[in-house]
Amino acid sequence: MTRPTTQTTSGDVLRLFNTTPAADMEYESWTSNPRYRDRVVPHVLSHRTEVIYRLTPRDIDEVCRDTSRIRGGHALGDIRKSEGTRIPEVNDWNPPFAFSHVFHHVVESLGRVPTWIEFVLFINRDPIGRAMLGDEQARLIDELAPHRGGRDAVESAIQWRLGNAYYSFLRELHVLANLRATGVDACTHPLADALFRVDAWYGSTVLVLYIGNDEYRNGAAGRKKQAQRILGGALRPFAFESVNLPTSHEFGKVHLPSLSAIEAVAERMLSSTVSS
Secondary structure (H helix, E strand, O other): OOOOOOOEEHHHHHHHHOOOHHHHHHHHHHHHOHHHHOOHHHHHHOOEEOHHHHOOHHHHHHHHHHHHHOOOOOOOOOOOHHHHOOOHHHHOOOOOOOHHHHHHHHHHHHOOOOOHHHHHHHHHHOHHHHHHHHHHHHHHHHHHHHHOOOHHHHHHHHHHHHHHHHHHHHHHHHHHHHHHHOOOOOEOOHHHHHHHOOOEEEOOEEEEEEEOOHHHHHHHHHHHHHHHHHHOOOOOOOEEEEEEEOOOOOOOOOOOOOHHHHHHHHHHHHHHOOOO
16 A cells, blocks of 8 residues: 655656646746746745645644634634725735745644734744745735725735635645545645646646635636646646535634535545556
8 A cells, every 4th residue: 555645845746747738838937937936936846745744634623713712813804805805906916926835835834734813923024924925915005005995904905815815725724634534645735736726636636626606616617727728638647626615604714615525525536546
């Protein structure tokens, strides 16, 4: 029996996924782009996924419960959706370091999953966190505040954007930890996520994770189509699986997919691919 993966490097990702003309084009474009070349590319290529593979479903559940236990722990605070989505420049904000780059780095640096408050402290006080995201956030606030309702309005919109991204990351970790607990050697790396649109994979099966409601369905389908466009036509064909999270409107709680849904995906992944 093959041992579960304990470490994934960018080299592992490139050997598996940079195997089509479209994938190579994505990689060459990213590494040569002046926006990413000097800071982002070296950081992501040196990243090693290790801590994530040691996380258990209980570890993720405990962080999710902290959203209601810790004062101010809920990543969306008391911000209403209409407030959080009213500034188009924040909705379209695309800093050089992708959010997934930052989340992965924090987990590997801390040796565990950060609470929302720990993540905020990281990007605002830690030198690396400021360099990755905090300084970009500060510049965006300064730029937009004069004509988008003031600092409070812009900060609320940014918290809404980052808070939702944080919860999406927790959902991905929840799925990954539970897949691995069922015997699926699911892997992840920020290079695969941000560049090739792969949330996780098992052997030659690509996993795309999304929220199952009308608002997000088109975006989810688009992400899956992007992964298929980039990776389609490989000599060793990839299979594509998706996890559709149930719709939920309970405020202050991370909306996680059911264990039965994850187990169903695990069964399909185990039957459709052989671990490499």
